[in-house]
Amino acid sequence: MTIAGIAAVILSYGCGSSNPADGGNVLSGAIVAPFLTSSFQHAEGQGWKRKDCFICHPVYKLSFNHKRVPNIWKAIEGLGKDADRACIACHGTNGLSEEEGGVRRCLICHGRDDIMTNASMFSRINQHDIDRNGNLDDKDCILCHDRPDMNGHFDVNVDLRNLGITYESVNDFCLSCHDINGAMGIIPPKIRFDTEFTDIRSTFEGVGKTAGDKRATADVHGAKDGDGQIFGQFRGEYKNGMVLHCTECHTTHASDNPYLIRETGGYAEKADSEGRTASVHVSEYKFDQLCAVCHTNPNGVDTGNGLKMVVHTGFTVTDCTDCHFHGAGYGLEKNNLF
Numbered sequence: 001m002t003i004a005g006i007a008a009v010i011l012s013y014g015c016g017s018s019n020p021a022d023g024g025n026v027l028s029g030a031i032v033a034p035f036l037t038s039s040f041q042h043a044e045g046q047g048w049k050r051k052d053c054f055i056c057h058p059v060y061k062l063s064f065n066h067k068r069v070p071n072i073w074k075a076i077e078g079l080g081k082d083a084d085r086a087c088i089a090c091h092g093t094n095g096l097s098e099e100e101g102g103v104r105r106c107l108i109c110h111g112r113d114d115i116m117t118n119a120s121m122f123s124r125i126n127q128h129d130i131d132r133n134g135n136l137d138d139k140d141c142i143l144c145h146d147r148p149d150m151n152g153h154f155d156v157n158v159d160l161r162n163l164g165i166t167y168e169s170v171n172d173f174c175l176s177c178h179d180i181n182g183a184m185g186i187i188p189p190k191i192r193f194d195t196e197f198t199d200i201r202s203t204f205e206g207v208g209k210t211a212g213d214k215r216a217t218a219d220v221h222g223a224k225d226g227d228g229q230i231f232g233q234f235r236g237e238y239k240n241g242m243v244l245h246c247t248e249c250h251t252t253h254a255s256d257n258p259y260l261i262r263e264t265g266g267y268a269e270k271a272d273s274e275g276r277t278a279s280v281h282v283s284e285y286k287f288d289q290l291c292a293v294c295h296t297n298p299n300g301v302d303t304g305n306g307l308k309m310v311v312h313t314g315f316t317v318t319d320c321t322d323c324h325f326h327g328a329g330y331g332l333e334k335n336n337l338f
Contacts, residue, residue, distance in 0.1 A: 036093075051100070054084060057087075089104055107122065121254060122253050124253075126257065169245070175201045178200050178201075202217075204223070223243055235271045236271040236294075264279055275293040287321050291310070291320040299311070
């Protein structure tokens with residue numbers, strides 16, 4: 001078959017097929033690109049293992065096929081000679097080995113400021129380097145994001161990799177890895193529990209046979225019981241008993257703060273405007289600026305980012321984490337077991 005014939009066959013099928021046989025199995029409400037998984041696909045194998053996508057997929061046709069997701073088309077336009085490589089990011093490796101360039105190319109678009117306005121989120125000092133090779137790269141991306149629809153709306157069950165369970169929240173997904181002793185041995189600072197090991201899921205959700213047992217042992221930001229905040233006040237709509245999302249304190253990609261702590265209070269959506277617009281800088285054991293995004297005392301000490309920290313009347317501490325820390329259940333604090 002000639003190149004023209006290959007092009008005719010491919011273009012007759014178009015892009016974005018929902019036929020499971022050609023790898024375009026579409027989740028409900030999602031836009032999923034055809035994912036080439038065998039040599040019998042892609043124009044009956046004639047286009048298999050080809051690197052020069054644009055020979056059969058002319059540029060003018062791509063703008064039409066990607067019209068439902070305009071950001072993809074804008075990215076392709078900005079890539080120039082690298083545009084062929086971008087196809088692999090969404091459409092599979094087309095049978096190419098890693099040496100042949102068959103690596104999913106997420107950051108070819110998402111890592112460039114001239115294409116994606118939020119590319120800087122991947123270039124901070126501390127990175128979510130899941131494969132532990134020293135930098136955040138494409139392989140890290142696909143460990144959490146297998147085939148996101150990239151329609152601009154985040155859906156936990158579409159845009160995150162399916163690890164065999166249905167995720168009702170981002171916390172479910174995070175805790176599928178950040179569990180016993182943390183993901184790959186990464187343990188938050190001062191995390192403790194009343195056992196020989198640290199199980200982040202248990203400290204967040206609590207342990208025991210009854211709901212009361214679990215609430216009494218859960219992290220103060222998890223499904224805890226508790227008596228409320230008595231030395232200060234919550235900012236905005238925060239209140240005692242709320243289960244927080246991991247991403248209200250942690251960024252999932254990269255941060256200049258250790259432990260991937262967010263650099264602003266912007267993701268603490270229930271905080272007041274003062275908390276949401278504040279910058280956040282933390283050191284290894286100094287978290288006042290982060291805590292003050294949600295907790296405050298008008299008579300408190302300035303944390304250095306324009307916010308006031310909660311100060312307990314009658315004694316002085318140098319940091320909130322001298323007494324409160326990730327993983328301390330309410331029951332443990334109440335009984336001075338932390």
